[in-house]
Amino acid sequence: SQELEQSPQSLIVQEGKNLTINCTSSKTLYGLYWYKQKYGEGLIFLMMLQKGGEEKSHEKITAKLDEKKQQSSLHITASQPSHAGIYLCGADIHGTASKLTFGTGTRLQVTL
Amino acid sequence: DAGITQSPRHKVTETGTPVTLRCHQTENHRYMYWYRQDPGHGLRLIHYSYGVKDTDKGEVSDGYSVSRSKTEDFLLTLESATSSQTSVYFCAIGSLVGGTEAFFGQGTRLTVV
Numbered sequence: 001s002q003e004l005e006q007s008p009q010s011l012i013v014q015e016g017k018n019l020t021i022n023c024t025s026s027k028t029l030y031g032l033y034w035y036k037q038k039y040g041e042g043l044i045f046l047m048m049l050q051k052g053g054e055e056k057s058h059e060k061i062t063a064k065l066d067e068k069k070q071q072s073s074l075h076i077t078a079s080q081p082s083h084a085g086i087y088l089c090g091a092d093i094h095g096t097a098s099k100l101t102f103g104t105g106t107r108l109q110v111t112l
Numbered sequence: 113d114a115g116i117t118q119s120p121r122h123k124v125t126e127t128g129t130p131v132t133l134r135c136h137q138t139e140n141h142r143y144m145y146w147y148r149q150d151p152g153h154g155l156r157l158i159h160y161s162y163g164v165k166d167t168d169k170g171e172v173s174d175g176y177s178v179s180r181s182k183t184e185d186f187l188l189t190l191e192s193a194t195s196s197q198t199s200v201y202f203c204a205i206g207s208l209v210g211g212t213e214a215f216f217g218q219g220t221r222l223t224v225v
Contacts, residue, residue: 002154033214042202043216088155090214098143098162099170100204100214104154 006103023089118217135203
């Protein structure tokens, strides 16, 4: 089983709607990264969370870290076609601060 | 964009041949990583390096070797390519210490026929 589970695996939303993607770890989270990947391209760094309760925002994307639940959520407000892609969470779950373990990704489509 | 370049970007090779992928950085990061990305598996760590000549295995290291003779270059070698190694390979740089960003290259699409 995956050490990092993302849900949902895929999502289709209408433009303008809000959405949330979750990333849940089976182990303690020492740091969590969110990335976006456009089809066939590399990963683009979105944000990084380190402390329990931490919340960061960039444009219309907000990420939160719930240390107790070993979970992070990524929320997109008023989705746009430019938000379409694959969202990946990566985490330091070994406490070594040396490598990231990734979830399998959430594929987001935004319809007009 | 972070100064990280992967080469080649695309390669088709035959089963049983050795293949080397190159990752080059201009950011002087201590840590470099090789991942592979496959449908249903996400990104999986192959090998990583924490300094010149210092490397360690990831979760899917069988059939792969790496070398880092200088800070800026991290090479991934498939000793004898197999069809199961058909994948998209990503290099990443960055230290997780202090919560710094980890940057990814554009990927190398490798097909083993």
